[in-house]
Amino acid sequence: MTSPLDGIRVLEVASWIAVPAAGALMADLGATVIKVESGNGDAWRAASRRAVATFPGNPGFQLDNRGKRGIAVNLNHPEGQKVVRHLAETADVFTTNLVLGRRQRYGVSYEALAAADATAALGPPDDGVAADPSITADIGTSRARRANRDGQLTADEACGDERGNGHA
Helix, strand or coil: CCCCCCCCEEEEECCCCHHHHHHHHHHHCCCEEEEEECCCCCHHHHCCCHHHCCCCCCHHHHHHCCCCEEEECCCCCHHHHHHHHHHHHCCCEEEECCCHHHHHHHCCCHHHHHHCCCCCCECCCCCCCCCHHHHHHHHCCCCEEEECCCCCEEECCCHHHHHHHHHC
């Protein structure tokens, strides 16, 4: 029996929760998902939350990255950027939550991938940031506890990523 995404190749250059959760769902549906991590690994891999502190590793990371292949690449090095661009050229879908400046610096902006004839590019809008604080504000679920030094309200946890997973 074939799955809906059999034969689809996804390249994921993302960390933390929402984009990796979307990649896990694509893998569940049969896509081949390749997750690119830095040499230090995705920060979510090492994160420890009170609720999961008694489990080995990070079950949240494991859940959001199930069914994927992985590669560690130094995107700050030209050779690492070349590897990721090659992977993007062979992918049907590219997902990321890198901000525009990093995508440009690493050679994986929409313009760079389109010029390399990559099939698809998905990610945050080029003028925005797809990170927990911005998602929290966008979806109206900020659980503000205090104002930071700049007077901006901050949330008490990664609720934007958590809510984003429900809609991935």
